[in-house]
Amino acid sequence: MEEKIIELISAGLKDLYQITDVAIKIEDTKKEFEGDYTFVVFPYTRITKLGPEQTADALGKYILEHSKDISSYNVVKGFLNLVIADHIWNAFLHEQFSNVSYGKTQFGKGKKVMVEYSSPNTNKPLHLGHVRNNLLGWSISEIMKFNGYDVVKVNLINDRGIHICKSMLAWIKTGNGETPDSSGLKGDKLVGKYYVAFNELMKAEVAQLVASGISQEEAEKQAPILKEAQEMLLKWEAGDEETMHIWEMMNEWVYAGFELTYKRLGCDFDRYYYESNTYLLGKKAVDVGLSKNIFYKKDDGSVWIDLTADGLDQKLLLRADGTSVYMTQDIGTAMMKYDDEHCEKSVYVVGNEQEYHFKVLKLILEKLEVGNASGLYHLSYGMVELPTGKLKSREGKTVDADELIEEMYESAKFKTNELGKTEGLEEAELHHLYETIGLSALKYFILKIDPTRKMVFNPEESIELQGNTGPFIQYTYARIKSVLRGYNQQINYSVSELFLLKPEKDLLVLLYKFEQAVKEASLVMSPAVIANYIYEVAQSYNHFYHECSILREENEQVKQRRLAMSQLAANTIKNALHLLGIGTVERM
RNA sequence: GCCUCCAUAGCUCAGUGGAUAGAGCAACGGUUUUCUAAACCGUUGGCCGAAGGUUCGAGUCCUUCUGGGGGUACCA
Numbered sequence: 001m002e003e004k005i006i007e008l009i010s011a012g013l014k015d016l017y018q019i020t021d022v023a024i025k026i027e028d029t030k031k032e033f034e035g036d037y038t039f040v041v042f043p044y045t046r047i048t049k050l051g052p053e054q055t056a057d058a059l060g061k062y063i064l065e066h067s068k069d070i071s072s073y074n075v076v077k078g079f080l081n082l083v084i085a086d087h088i089w090n091a092f093l094h095e096q097f098s099n100v101s102y103g104k105t106q107f108g109k110g111k112k113v114m115v116e117y118s119s120p121n122t123n124k125p126l127h128l129g130h131v132r133n134n135l136l137g138w139s140i141s142e143i144m145k146f147n148g149y150d151v152v153k154v155n156l157i158n159d160r161g162i163h164i165c166k167s168m169l170a171w172i173k174t175g176n177g178e179t180p181d182s183s184g185l186k187g188d189k190l191v192g193k194y195y196v197a198f199n200e201l202m203k204a205e206v207a208q209l210v211a212s213g214i215s216q217e218e219a220e221k222q223a224p225i226l227k228e229a230q231e232m233l234l235k236w237e238a239g240d241e242e243t244m245h246i247w248e249m250m251n252e253w254v255y256a257g258f259e260l261t262y263k264r265l266g267c268d269f270d271r272y273y274y275e276s277n278t279y280l281l282g283k284k285a286v287d288v289g290l291s292k293n294i295f296y297k298k299d300d301g302s303v304w305i306d307l308t309a310d311g312l313d314q315k316l317l318l319r320a321d322g323t324s325v326y327m328t329q330d331i332g333t334a335m336m337k338y339d340d341e342h343c344e345k346s347v348y349v350v351g352n353e354q355e356y357h358f359k360v361l362k363l364i365l366e367k368l369e370v371g372n373a374s375g376l377y378h379l380s381y382g383m384v385e386l387p388t389g390k391l392k393s394r395e396g397k398t399v400d401a402d403e404l405i406e407e408m409y410e411s412a413k414f415k416t417n418e419l420g421k422t423e424g425l426e427e428a429e430l431h432h433l434y435e436t437i438g439l440s441a442l443k444y445f446i447l448k449i450d451p452t453r454k455m456v457f458n459p460e461e462s463i464e465l466q467g468n469t470g471p472f473i474q475y476t477y478a479r480i481k482s483v484l485r486g487y488n489q490q491i492n493y494s495v496s497e498l499f500l501l502k503p504e505k506d507l508l509v510l511l512y513k514f515e516q517a518v519k520e521a522s523l524v525m526s527p528a529v530i531a532n533y534i535y536e537v538a539q540s541y542n543h544f545y546h547e548c549s550i551l552r553e554e555n556e557q558v559k560q561r562r563l564a565m566s567q568l569a570a571n572t573i574k575n576a577l578h579l580l581g582i583g584t585v586e587r588m
Numbered sequence: 589g590c591c592u593c594c595a596u597a598g599c600u601c602a603g604u605g606g607a608u609a610g611a612g613c614a615a616c617g618g619u620u621u622u623c624u625a626a627a628c629c630g631u632u633g634g635c636c637g638a639a640g641g642u643u644c645g646a647g648u649c650c651u652u653c654u655g656g657g658g659g660u661a662c663c664a
Contacts, residue, residue: 030607040606042644052644078644079607121664163664302662311591312660319662326664355592356659382593383658419626437626449601454594454657461600461613465626468601468612475626483623520604532602535611542627551623588626 001512002026004069005037005082012062017048017055034074035081036509042078052078086500089508090561094495097564102571103514107522108149114341115141117349118267119156122254123167124192126261127398128384128457129351132446134267135581136381137349139447139527142579147522152341155269156333159251160276161326165232167191168246169225170198180253186260186402187253201225230321237323261401266439266581273336275329282332283324285368286317294367307363315360330361334371345375347525352380352452379525382454384446399457408438411463412471421588433585437471440582444470447580448531468535470582473573476538478588479545480570484563485586486551493564496557503544507565510540514572518579527580534576541569 006024013019022044029035041048041056048055053075060073060080071085096102117137120126126134141151171178171194180187202223209219220226235243262268286303289295295305295317303318317327337346348358358378365373386399413434416422422430445462449455465471500508514533521529550566553559574584 025604027604027606031610032608038607040645042606045644076607158664161664300662304661313591314661316662321662323662325662329664351658352593353658354664357664380593385657387599415626421624421626445600452593453601456600458600464613466613467626469626471626472612475624479624479627486623528602532611535602539611543629545623546619546628549623587624 001069001084001088002037004067005039005063008063008067008070009039009059011066012059013044016058016062017044019044019047029081033076033079033081034083036084037082039080039082040078041080045078056080086505087495087497089500089505089512090495090497092512093508093561093564093568094493097491097493097568097571099568100571101575102568103146103518103575105147105515105519107147107519108144110148110150111345112150112152112341112343113144113345113347114152114154114337114343115144115347115349116154116156116337117141118262118269119158119350120258121158121161121163122188122191122251123163123195125186125188126258126401128401128404129398131265131401131404131442132381132384132455133349133351134262134265135443135446136379136451136527138265138267138581139530139579140347140349140379140525142581143518143521143525143527143530146518146575146579149522152271152343153269154271154273154337156273156275157255158275158329160236160274160279160329162229162233163195164247164250165229165236166198167195168243168250169229169232170194170201171250172246173201180256186257187255188257188261189402191250191254191257198225198229233323234321261405264405264439265401271340273333275333278332278336279324279329280332281335282328282330283318285331285335285370286324286328289317289364289368292368294364305360305364305367307360310363312356312360312363315364326357327361327364330357331364331368331371334361334365334376338371342372343375344372345377346372347377347379349379349381352382352454354378355380379451381451384455384457387456387458399459404459405439405442407459408442408463409434410438412438412441412465415465415471416588433588436583436585437465437474437588440470440474440577441465442470443580443582444473444531447527448535450528451526470577470580471588473534473538473577474582474584475588476541477570477573477577477584478586480541480566480573481586483550483566484570487563491560491563491567493560494557496561498555498557498561501548503540503547504562504565507537507540507544507569510537511565511568511572514576517576521579530576530579534573534580537569537572537576541566 005026009024026037026039029038041052041059045052045055056075056078060075063070063082064073069085069088070082072083074081115137118130118134120130141153145151174197175194178190180190183190202225205223205225206219209222210216214222232243236247286295290297290303295303297303300320302316302320304314304316306314315327316325318324355378362373362376365371365376416433416437441463517529517533521527548562550559550562553562577584
């Protein structure tokens with residue numbers, strides 16, 4: 001429809017004013033005014049030599065004469081508001097109302113994209129920050145799939161490095177052979193406990209050193225337990241048997257724990273990468289870079305790249321002791337990823353604190369000519385903060401993912417029971433209901449916010465189930481399904497020339513824009529576009545529901561139309577919620 | 589210091605250079621013999637951080653300033 005209008009305006013400008021070769025832009029008409037699309041004529045008044053009103057009026061007249069699809073127009077100052085004829089909306093409804101995959105586009109057809117998300121460290125459990133990452137990564141993948149892209153979801157497990165050694169060391173020193181079975185703790189929780197323990201042990205040692213007259217900074221470098229961890233990393237890279245054994249055992253615990261959390265969050269992956277498998281490839285690449293003089297070696301043996309010519313600093317690629325760092329691993333991973341899948345685009349869902357890292361990574365890949373540097377895209381999302389301040393995982397001050405999900409579940413359960421809507425449902429159905437509603441509240445609360453922005457997570461607000469929330473949208477869906485159940489026959493809608501009431505038309509126009517939202521969400525990689533869109537749909541449907549009778553409508557044609565609209569709204573909500581990883585329930 | 593992102597209602601957030609800046613929450617009031625009240629309708633609440641500039645038109649673009657977040661050579 002937009003294209004048609006643009007053609008009309010373009011023809012009008014040419015015939016009336018001899019204006020050609022200009023990019024015509026139209027926008028949605030603001031609610032306060034009558035019309036569907038608006039064309040702003042201000043920029044053209046200089047050429048038309050007429051006032052804005054006259055220019056717009058002449059153009060409006062021209063369009064009305066040349067198209068049956070525009071039923072009327074009005075002019076406010078320099079704004080030409082065009083009203084689309086009802087038959088267009090009716091035809092759209094007729095075409096789409098039973099389309100269960102309504103909204104799908106072929107926008108990204110033939111393009112293959114890899115989306116890396118989650119990417120946890122194996123030394124501690126998943127927390128609120130990971131939750132945002134997981135939800136974003138999964139949702140963006142699904143949005144791109146919905147747009148026809150071939151998407152490979154990837155999880156890069158950071159299973160090696162000094163941080164892992166810290167957990168291992170603390171476990172060896174203080175664990176007394178504790179296991180998930182013996183402790184009853186989820187595997188990731190158990191390992192996380194020892195990561196916190198390490199930091200406490202180290203803190204004590206640092207305090208002691210400081211007491212003996214050494215500076216804080218120096219003490220933090222010299223703490224014996226830190227030295228031990230560093231030695232352990234060396235042993236690990238050398239393949240020391242005992243170290244490897246403990247490492248493998250503890251990682252298995254963590255994976256089992258993560259798996260449970262992923263399952264509950266609804267995240268899945270097509271492929272897993274392990275940094276323990278990719279860092280050697282990275283090291284090799286560093287050697288190649290050295291021989292090509294892209295990198296250089298300092299006297300202490302550490303390897304660097306000088307990026308001052310690119311406006312950046314110097315960056316470390318290998319430590320003086322020869323062990324690899326984050327960057328080394330990421331070079332190797334990028335190479336392996338490209339070898340495996342040959343995606344033209346590789347998206348990294350990683351927090352914005354690492355923007356610098358990815359800028360450097362991209363440059364290095366470019367210079368080394370490996371791993372498809374041009375396709376690298378860092379989807380940089382904002383940090384999650386609590387009303388009380390920032391999350392601090394080193395001190396164990398976080399919002400734990402599992403606990404958070406459980407709270408949402410309980411909240412949904414409490415609210416459902418309070419409303420007394422549990423009648424006739426069996427235990428398993430109830431569980432499913434609470435789970436679906438609780439997770440919807442959590443997911444929607446996080447995804448409705450623009451990913452690039454930092455967000456404040458208020459636990460009390462997040463468990464709200466009213467207003468602009470996931471459950472509100474689910475409720476609208478359940479309400480529609482209830483109406484459709486009440487009819488319980490095939491909807492038999494045929495295009496009629498009947499007049500659309502305002503709430504009907506508003507809803508239809510909004511539903512028509514789903515594809516546009518789907519496309520935009522994929523372009524800007526933002527589930528928030530979908531979330532905000534579907535919230536408007538739910539609001540609009542509820543308004544329509546209050547204003548217009550459906551089952552009680554006596555005019556059969558109108559009744560069928562409203563049923564068809566309900567059907568289309570239900571399909572739209574279901575598909576949109578799916579893109580956010582949110583399920584629907586038939587009643588709630 | 590340098591780089592970068594951000595600043596919109598009491599709170600959390602929307603706002604492709606266009607019209608009178610919008611939602612939700614919170615506060616107050618109303619709607620159910622009628623298709624699900626987790627809903628709907630209304631009231632209160634704004635120098636869009638400040639000052640300049642570009643433009644017919646700026647919350648949106650540019651400059652400066654203020655305040656905050658993040659990054660910045662051996663954590664990841």
